[in-house]
Amino acid sequence: EPEVTQTPSHQVTQMGQEVILRCVPISNHLYFYWYRQILGQKVEFLVSFYNNEISEKSEIFDDQFSVERPDGSNFTLKIRSTKLEDSAMYFCASNRREGQPQHFGDGTRLSIL
Amino acid sequence: GQQLNQSPQSMFIQEGEDVSMNCTSSSIFNTWLWYKQDPGEGPVLLIALYKAGELTSNGRLTAQFGITRKDSFLNISASIPSDVGIYFCAGQLRNNDMRFGAGTRLTVKP
Numbered sequence: 001e002p003e004v005t006q007t008p009s010h011q012v013t014q015m016g017q018e019v020i021l022r023c024v025p026i027s028n029h030l031y032f033y034w035y036r037q038i039l040g041q042k043v044e045f046l047v048s049f050y051n052n053e054i055s056e057k058s059e060i061f062d063d064q065f066s067v068e069r070p071d072g073s074n075f076t077l078k079i080r081s082t083k084l085e086d087s088a089m090y091f092c093a094s095n096r097r098e099g100q101p102q103h104f105g106d107g108t109r110l111s112i113l
Numbered sequence: 114g115q116q117l118n119q120s121p122q123s124m125f126i127q128e129g130e131d132v133s134m135n136c137t138s139s140s141i142f143n144t145w146l147w148y149k150q151d152p153g154e155g156p157v158l159l160i161a162l163y164k165a166g167e168l169t170s171n172g173r174l175t176a177q178f179g180i181t182r183k184d185s186f187l188n189i190s191a192s193i194p195s196d197v198g199i200y201f202c203a204g205q206l207r208n209n210d211m212r213f214g215a216g217t218r219l220t221v222k223p
Contacts, residue, residue: 004155031209033210033211035213041215042201042213042214042215042216043156043201043203043213044213045210045211045212045213048209048210050209055208055209055210056208091155095209098208098209099143099144099163099205099209101144101146101158101161101205102205102211103158104148104155104156104157105155106153106154106155107154107155
């Protein structure tokens, strides 16, 4: 069964550094998402992306964050200058059509030192 | 906005017992979904509900989409040890975006 894949599984970065988290959504999916889960807390919506532009973003998704679909398969989340509070699991998700369930990757654990 | 209130926060049950958890919101959602998350993994879809009043089963799992479109419950019958994990409800909006509940942590004692 097709899967959403995310790399790396764990990223350790110094505070203030830039980090790029990578996702390969399911190949025939058209809508892409990033979510964040701080340890022990719920999954929080960050941003949705369709037709090469952001559809919606949450208040968490400030100017330090950006997303890009650099080619036909990858979907990336960049954090420009990481802060300690950015430490979390970051999940990518995708679906083919509006209203269909979103399928999640296994996440990237981001640790900021 | 669009906050989901999920309860209970945690449950400790004996193997073989039935489990019930629910989610409520002040907002209307187009779709209700239930996911399970195991440690170190992403949420895995269990059940999706598309119509108000819909009752759907997936093996030992049964979920219902509330008539008001503002709530949903998930039942697990005859629990087994591998049911252990965190269960999240999620509401999907008309614009396709999704909001999650805080999760119910289920522990099953053999």
